[in-house]
Every structure is written in C-alpha cells, then in structure tokens.
Amino acid sequence: MSGGATEGERSAARARAEAMAASAGLTLAQAVSSLSGQANPEPVNFFAGFADWMEQKQPGYKAARAKEEAERNTRAAIRRAEILRAFGTLRAFMDPTPLEALLFKAGKPFVTKWVTFEDVCGTRRRHADVMKGTKGRHGLIEDFDPQAVQAVKEAIPFPLGVSAAFEELKQWDRLEKDRALFTGGEYYFDARADLRIELLRDVMRNQPVAGWADLEARFHYKSYDWQQQWIDERAFEDAEWSRVFADFAILRARCDPPADAAQNGHAQFERRTNADKAAQVREMAATFPDLSSREIGRRLGVSPQTVSTWRRKMAEGRRV
Structure with a gap:
C-alpha cells in the first residue's frame, strides 16, 4: 500500500x-493494529533447558555452577577494586597506556577507517577500526601495508626473542582481561594494538628459538594459549605435551647443569634435593604466575600442595 x-x-x-x-x-x-501489536519472536536459545537437563544427569550441577559464578564474581570485584585503587578513576584506567599512545601515534597515518563511541565511563573515544592493506578489522599480517607493520613494530622496541615476546604478550592479555571486567566481559583493542599483538603471536608460532629460555617459553605458551579460552583457570591436560616438556627439562639440565653438579662432573637432574625443588617452584611461580599450582607441580614433578605452600610463603614475604 x-x-x-x-x-x-x-x-x-x-x-x-x-x-x-x-x-x-x-x-x-483493525488488521494493521493487530499486526503492529504483535511482539517480536524471541531469538532461538540453543542452551535453553541445558542446566535442567544436566541437573537430572548430575544432581547438584546447578549448585556447583552457581558457586563457580559467585566465586568468579568475587574475584572480579576484588580485581576491579585493586585497579581503581591503583588508577584513582575508571577513566584513567580506560585511557590509553603510554605504550598504547606510542602505537596510536605511529600507526595513525595508516588508519583507513575510524569508529567513535562512548565508553563505559561516558568518555567519547575514537578508535582505529581498519588499517591500510586490510578490508576489515582483522587480517593476516601479510595483508597489512608493510610500512604499517614496520611502524607498529618500531613504535615500541620489538622483542628480539621468543621469551621476551611472550612476556609482552601476557601484558596485553592481562590488560584486555582487566578492562573487560568493566565492560560486561568483552573488550576490544584499537586496530593498531591488535596488529602489535598479532605480531607477537606470530613470533610465538613461527620464530626460531635462540636458546633454552626461548624454547621453554614456547612450551609454556602452548599451555598458556589453551588456557585463554576458559573463563576460570584450568589445568592443561595433555599427557604427550607433559612428557615432551619433562624431556626438554631433562635435556636442558644435562646440557646446562647447575654449578655444583658441573663441579662434580655430572648432572643429577632426576635426583633433586628438597632445596632444588623449592628453588625451581619459586622460579616458575614467579615467572608464570598465571599457572595453577597443579600445573606447576606437574611440570616440576612435585605435589600441588608443595607448590601452594611456597606460593603462600612468597605472598607473605617470608624468607624462603
């Protein structure tokens, strides 16, 4: 009509x-009025009824999930409070970090599409959405303009090795998760930061190692990358990976034995003293704080309780 x-x-x-x-x-x-008054159909929810179905199969399922969610919310609230104490205001935390500011300045000439939005604290922000060489927000590294890639690499001194790349990558992931605590569980970086992160991941996937530390970082990245898909921390259950990592540790110890073992002319990796185990636990817990006690115990051949004990001592600042 x-x-x-x-x-x-x-x-x-x-x-x-x-x-x-x-x-x-x-x-x-009357016909037009009745049509306009009809409610829009509800979108299909493929998970509707799943919790009830699981409760029938596993009594107590709903209570366990509710407890997990409550614990998750508590951890999130504690972390949000820590962030606000450190930054003073939410806006200060959501503002670009010094590293982001360097990236944004260096990559600005290569932005082909911008988006403007109001963030969670009511601040109007302008983000790069698409960069030169790509057709959408994401693309393969080889799709980006080579000069854009170089600019993002040089804006902040780029890590030279796998181990250093892993450390910077964890910082970006931590920042993303922390900001997501204030934005309903999801946060998206500016395209220039996304490119930097993708370059770091490319190092983790493809760059040859330069030594034992790089190879160990690559082993840890396998477990770390798997854990990123879960909301709550989970142990990386992979028997083959665990065996290969343990073999790596044995070979590394034999090729680069501790000073006392070298003086005796042999390495006794398999016959560690309690002091050796404690030192290894402290080093791994400090280097990879996101790993669970169970996972650290698995990698070092000690019990999760032992790892938890040393972590508690380290947190309390006790002499260890």
Missing part, C-alpha cells in the same frame, strides 16, 4: 489488503 511505484499499484494493494482483513472479520485498520 505504501511502497507501490504508481498510484494504481498502491490502490490495488490496498484493495487486496482490505479483502484479506474482511475475510478475517476485521476492518483494514
């Missing part, structure tokens, strides 16, 4: 609509 190209088409459509309404015992106005 309203979209016809000519008056004749619109009149014919109105006549058909009046006939359809009359067949239902309605005037045209």
Whole structure:
C-alpha cells in the first residue's frame, strides 16, 4: 500500500489488503493494529533447558555452577577494586597506556577507517577500526601495508626473542582481561594494538628459538594459549605435551647443569634435593604466575600442595 511505484499499484494493494482483513472479520485498520501489536519472536536459545537437563544427569550441577559464578564474581570485584585503587578513576584506567599512545601515534597515518563511541565511563573515544592493506578489522599480517607493520613494530622496541615476546604478550592479555571486567566481559583493542599483538603471536608460532629460555617459553605458551579460552583457570591436560616438556627439562639440565653438579662432573637432574625443588617452584611461580599450582607441580614433578605452600610463603614475604 505504501511502497507501490504508481498510484494504481498502491490502490490495488490496498484493495487486496482490505479483502484479506474482511475475510478475517476485521476492518483494514483493525488488521494493521493487530499486526503492529504483535511482539517480536524471541531469538532461538540453543542452551535453553541445558542446566535442567544436566541437573537430572548430575544432581547438584546447578549448585556447583552457581558457586563457580559467585566465586568468579568475587574475584572480579576484588580485581576491579585493586585497579581503581591503583588508577584513582575508571577513566584513567580506560585511557590509553603510554605504550598504547606510542602505537596510536605511529600507526595513525595508516588508519583507513575510524569508529567513535562512548565508553563505559561516558568518555567519547575514537578508535582505529581498519588499517591500510586490510578490508576489515582483522587480517593476516601479510595483508597489512608493510610500512604499517614496520611502524607498529618500531613504535615500541620489538622483542628480539621468543621469551621476551611472550612476556609482552601476557601484558596485553592481562590488560584486555582487566578492562573487560568493566565492560560486561568483552573488550576490544584499537586496530593498531591488535596488529602489535598479532605480531607477537606470530613470533610465538613461527620464530626460531635462540636458546633454552626461548624454547621453554614456547612450551609454556602452548599451555598458556589453551588456557585463554576458559573463563576460570584450568589445568592443561595433555599427557604427550607433559612428557615432551619433562624431556626438554631433562635435556636442558644435562646440557646446562647447575654449578655444583658441573663441579662434580655430572648432572643429577632426576635426583633433586628438597632445596632444588623449592628453588625451581619459586622460579616458575614467579615467572608464570598465571599457572595453577597443579600445573606447576606437574611440570616440576612435585605435589600441588608443595607448590601452594611456597606460593603462600612468597605472598607473605617470608624468607624462603
């Protein structure tokens, strides 16, 4: 009735609509009113009823999930409070970090699309959405303009090795998770930061190692990358990976033995003293704080309780 190209088409459509309404015992106005009052259909929820189904199969399932969510919310609230104490205001925390500011300045000439939005603290922000060489927000590294890649690399001294790249990558991931605590669980970086992060991941996937530390970082990255898909921390259950990592540790110890073992002319990796184990636990817990006690115990061949004990001592600042 309203979209016809000519008056004749619109009149014919109105006549058909009046006939359809009359067949239902309605005037045209009543028919249109009833249609406009209908609620939009609810979107299909494929998970509807799943919790009830699981409760039947595993009594106590709902209570366990509710407890997990409560604990998760508590951890999030504690972390939010820590962040606000450190930054003073939410806006200060959401503002670009010094590293982001350097990236934004260096990559600005290569931005081809911007988006403006109001963030969680009511601040109007302008983010790079698409960069030169790509057609969308994301793309393969080889799709980006080589000069854009170089600019993002040189804005902040780029890590030279796998181990250093892993450390910077964890900082970006931590920042993303922390900001997501204030934005409903999801946070998206500016495209220039995204490119930097993708370059770091490319190092983790493809750059040859330069030594034992790089190779160990690559082992840890395998477990770390897997854990990023979960909301709550989970142990990385992979027997083959654990065996290969343990073999790596054995070979590293034999090729680069501790000073006392070297003086004796041999390495006794498999026969560690309690002091050796404690030192290894402290080093790994400090280097990879995101790993669970169970995972550290698995890698070093000690019990999770032992790891937890040393972590508690380290947190308390006790002499260890």
